[in-house]
Amino acid sequence: MEAFFIYIAKSTGLIAMFYFAYYFLLRKETFFNSSRWFLLAGLLTSVLLPFVVYTQIVWIDPAPVADTVFHYNNNPAYLPQTFEPQSFRIDWNMVSLAVYIIGFAAFMLKFAIDFYSLNSVLKGKTIEQQADFKFIDINENIAPFSYFDYIVYNSSMYTQAELESILEHEKVHSDQYHTIDVLISRVFCILFWFNPVIWLYKKAILQNLEFIADSEASKKIADKKVYQYTLLKITTHENCVAITNHFYQSLIKKRIVMLNKNQSKNSNYWKYTAIIPALGAFILLFQMETIAQEKKQSQKEIVEKQTKSQDVYKINSSTTDQELSAIVKNLKTNHNVDVVISEVKRNSKNELINILVEIQKGSGEAQTIQIEGNNAIKECSIIITTENDGSKKINLITEGQPDEPEALQNDMEIVSSPPNVPNSITPPNPPAPPVFPQGPMPQVPVSAYANMPKPPVPPANPNDKAAVKKYDKEMAEFEKKMENYEPDMASFEKEIEEIMEKRSAIFDKEMEKYEIAMEKYNADMEKFGQDMEQKFGSDSEYSKNMKKYEIEMRKYENQMRQQEKQMRQQEIKMKEVEKQRIQYQKEVLKKQKEENRRS
Known part of the structure; x- marks a missing residue:
């Protein structure tokens, strides 16, 4: 969905770019045939260029793999995400797509109706074949028009000189296949009906086709004034058949001005190349795709990054006071961890039945575990994990719990034995x-x-x-x-x-x-x-x-x-x-x- 709207936006921008280049630079030039191909190239470019993507590869360091360590003592490595219940939302993408489809369907229907109207005019009429043209003389009050090799006119409405001018004009349209330009512009108006520039673009195409036909037809007619008078006379017609090259145009004044205008200098052809820098900027801004790829690592580097050390100090019922002192000393010497072991009690068998272990690492919060009762204690462990970056993690666990990383809460209180009953x-x-x-x-x-x-x-x-x-x-x-x-x-x-x-x-x-x-x-x-x-x-x-x-x-x-x-x-x-x-x-x-x- 998003890709579709991005494509539409890019095509719309390219159409606007070509239209404004034509309007400000080429509209007043007499290079009519060159302008025809320029305008058609603009439509073709607006459809194809958004698909042309240039890729740029950027090498990045491999993403670090997160350690799945969970500590429940105010220091979580990862917290579960919370999902709030979603309230009702309007999907504006779907609304926009629905509006676009409705407009597209309406203009497609109009296009079909215009074809039906054209077919009604041509159906059942007598066709006179002359060379590559098919002439149809009708009785309806419709402006003369051409549709591919069909040239339709009402001979009863014009003099012989006027009819000659009209036919020469329409022959140019037919001979140069101007109907294709008309149909292409109409299709683009259906696809981009929401864009006001496309309607101006279509008008520019049709106007330029009339300039071409006027220019070529006037060369074959001895008296240009007669041709111009014919243009003025045809303006009285208001009925025209769509999707055709019809002789009647509302811009008669511009056509007459262009007929009498001097030929543009060849040096002005540079204006057609002015669009190239704009297209280059469009490609650099919107058609460059960056692909990130991870740098390759040797197996040795991978192993080194995944390696971390663990030191485990175990305390059980048979641990002696000397061994407890050694544990405290080793933790301080090897890891700079302060450990205080107190409330050590033993039974008649010299087994530990009570112990309090307090651990302090730097300014961090102290971790404690206490076991007390009348029976020998179960095994507990102090685990020091050294990460690759030198940081250390401390876990206190008791027997029966998973060692690392699923350590239980370090501050869990161990319930004492029931009081002695008298x-x-x-x-x-x-x-x-x-x-x-x-x-x-x-x-x-x-x-x-x-x-x-x-x-x-x-x-x-x-x-x-x-x-x-x-x-x-x-x-x-x-x-x-x-x-x-x-x-x-x-x-x-x-x-x-x-x-x-x-x-x-x-x-x-x-x-x-x-x-x-x-x-x-x-x-x-x-x-x-x-x-x-x-x-x-x-x-x-x-x-x-x-x-x-x-x-x-x-x-x-x-x-x-x-x-x-x-x-x-x-x-x-x-x-x-x-x-x-x-x-x-x-x-x-x-x-x-x-x-x-x-x-």
Whole structure:
């Protein structure tokens, strides 16, 4: 749709360019035949030149591939796009197209009616063949006209001298096929009916054809005054047949002036070349297309750009105090990361049951993780990722969570164990929250990418037919080779989707069971709390601790639900990464085009 309107705008501009060149430079010259071909060339150029596009190749650096890292602690790498519901809008492109089609249909109908009227005049009439002309003498009060080799007139309305002038005039129209010019101008008026310049353009074509016929006919007539008197007499006719070269014209004064005008000097032919700089400017401004191509990279450069290092520092129940001190020291020495490990508690087996880890990198926000209870802690890790540009990313994860890049929120609070119950009364045990299923993922077929064929380079000169033909052949071979890699990638994507769907299904079922168990646990805890209040009173230390514990459990439950929501959003975010990469390439190309236009 947009391409169609752009084409119409360019054609309209070219038509206006040729018309104004004729009007200001050539209208008063007597080079009538040259002006005829100039005007026809303008129409032909306005149709064809918008299709002629010169390409310019600009080499750019490859677009960076975004890392699919998501941090939920005030530092997101990518945020999901939000889509607002669209309100009703008027599609002005469709409205404009509808208006254009209505106007086009109306003028086509008028064109058909004019053909029907012409056929009615010619049908059933006696034709007199003389040389290459077919003469038709009619009785209707219609101005004389010619249509290809037909010359139509009413002999009863003119003297012999006047009729001779008319016939000589119409013979010129017929002999030089001026009807073709009339039909071409009429077709362009239908196509560009909305452009007022095209109607002036048509008028200029018809007027110039009359100048040609007057000039040629006056050479064959001894007395030019008789010819001019005939022109004046014919102005009394108001009935003319459309799409024909008719002798009657409203611009009789101009025709008579041109008949008596001296021949223009040959040096004035330079005016026809004045349109060439304007066409050159049109091509430079509107017909130059910039194509951005990424610079080729060696496999070594690609590997180097994709390489990033990771250091993992693990803490588990058997980690000693010396090892904890070594972790703190190594993080400071190797990565300039300040780590504070406190509230270290161990059980009788010397296993860690409580630990608080606080991490500070520069002026960034601190990240913490705390594990406390009566049982040995599960494994937790501090992961330092060093990017290619030297920047570092820090993640804290616990056992059962995916390592990188799907780290959970670093500030998640770990719920403490229930308070000790006096008199050996056993409270209900909380259900264990489910963990999203983990496991190995299929590897991306990197070897396939390494052997992937390189696309051919388009020719610098699009007018070099041999180079273009060679490029088309190479492109066809390249596309055929690329088809061999599509099944592997499609299979890989399908395998990933199937694995994630199965794991999501398992996790959803576990979450349903967990929610049911939590509802039962909350009911048991409420009953248990009531029993404890009856036995020990509402102001006892145990009751206060139980209320605090219940608040912590509700908070933890909300965090688990938030975790589920975050995991469901990961797939959406992964897709957004690819969209952003494509959008980045488009923005680079657009920016390059704008810079080329400014230069």
